[in-house]
Amino acid sequence: MTPVRVVIGLCLVAPFVAMLWVGSYATTDPTFIGIPFFYWYQMVWVLISTALTMIAYRLWQRDQRARASRENGTAAKGGAAR
């Protein structure tokens, strides 16, 4: 478990915490152009979770490249997760 993988994990878990905690956003105010908070907040989370997935994807790519170069350097040690 490298620090990078921990960050990837957090990026992927965050949307679950935010969305399943319904009590944190089940209110009408503040409204945005007349749309209650409950609705626009969840729409904003579409964007946030997209950004988080994108970060996870970039970090994962970097992690893979780093691992590949390490393995070429030392002899292959058999596949790990992913």
Add this chain to the structure above:
Amino acid sequence: MKDGVNGIALGVFIFFFVLVTVMGFLAARWRKAENEHSLDEWGLGGRSFGTWITWFLLGGDLYTAYTFVAVPAAIYATGAAGFFAVPYTILVYPLIFTFLPRLWSVSHRHGYVTTSDFVRGRFGSKGLSLAVALTGILATMPYIALQLVGIQAVLDVMGVGGGENTNWFVKDLPLLIAFGVLAAYTYSSGLRAPALIAFVKDALIYIVIAVAIIYIPIKLGGFDDIFAKAGEKFTKTGAGSVTPPEGARWTYATLALGSALALFMYPHSITATLSSRSREVIRRNTTILPLYSLMLGLLALLGFMAIAGGITVSNGQLAIPQLFENMFPDWFTGVAFAAIGIGALVPAAIMSIAAANLFTRNIYKDFIKPDATAEQETRVSKLVSLLVKVGALVFVLTMDKTVAINFQLLGGIWILQTFPALVGGLFTRWFHRWALLAGWAVGMVYGTVAAYGVASPTQKHFGGSAAEIPGIGETGYIGMTAFVLNVLVTVILTVVLRAFKAPDGVDETRPEDYTKDAGDPDVQVELPPATAGSAH
């Protein structure tokens, strides 16, 4: 509803319908490979689709006409509770980011076409694989039927559905034509047809949503008025609310989570995924697919607009088509209806292909004719895809629409019960095959019985998908409760079976199979005919 037929809207609708029909037949020649008689070619489009085609295909596949009609319809009827579709689609992407690339890799390595192929290969159990295949087919059939309900809703509002007194044949003729055409081009072009048509579908949908979300609120006096009117209606009728009340939060969260876990267990989602060129395509897609979620959120708000626009329909499914007809000029109503209609054809085609692949690979080849050649497999698959569609058509024409909706609700609960075998299997081989089978059976039985017991004001059974969760006294999604039971049974039985040293199945996969990507030495991009996995 206006009297008679809306001529201009119908004309525009027919124009787009003819356009996609032509595209559907031409699709057979698109990116054609040499070996066209393999199931990989017909059923997975040669496994050659890149990022954008996969995006359109998955979008066309997951966000169906039924979604477009049903999500706003749910908001129209109950308010906030219907919005769970948005967190649901948000949660789907981190999930698929984690497990689908592994499924892609192992499927490419061993030539798996369906999830049951993988389960059989991983656990060496034909019984478990059969359970997964049957669940998939059972869950897909009512889903196809619902696509037809979507087309019917549009045809009804355009006035071509006929009145109560017309002869049933005249009444259903437009639907029969639409279906015949769909069946014909799926048969000849396979997965390439919906992939190509998905471009038209998505373009139309995006245009319609963009226009609707700006044009309709202006006509109705802004979102403030819309939500105020919706609030009034909910207080007056006592059903539904603008924000979820305290007691409905568990239901909201478990529905979102359960549906997210279930979505990629559906055979049609997996078919679209396996048709992609590389595992990178899948990961990249999880970062662009949420665009559809945004669209879905906007679309859901149309439900409130239907309330504010004073739409009163006895059948909630007609609320959105009716809103479009009342608000838009006739020609644009035609465009909107074409979007919904084509939005039904794309997933119906993919679903029938996926169900046919399951039947061919995991029932026909495993149990009826183990020595089937690649050509025979493809022929059987094509025929079954026709049968599946005819079955769905008969279902819709002979039974009440609520039956299709009930079965769709059950289908969601059922398909979720295949999660431990599939996703569990992708990460670990610890689960015992018999334990997985027992867990599946418990989940299926509990889910069915619990759903049967839910009453609503209009229905005695199958009145909804939420029931009290035993032990914690909250109301939650039945599928999720069944899933937890399923996992508990699987884990306990695995411990017991391992203690008694029950024989394990043969695992034909190796750990490194799960991380391969296209370009690695032993992963062929163009697989040999579907019998690549014929070693079993």
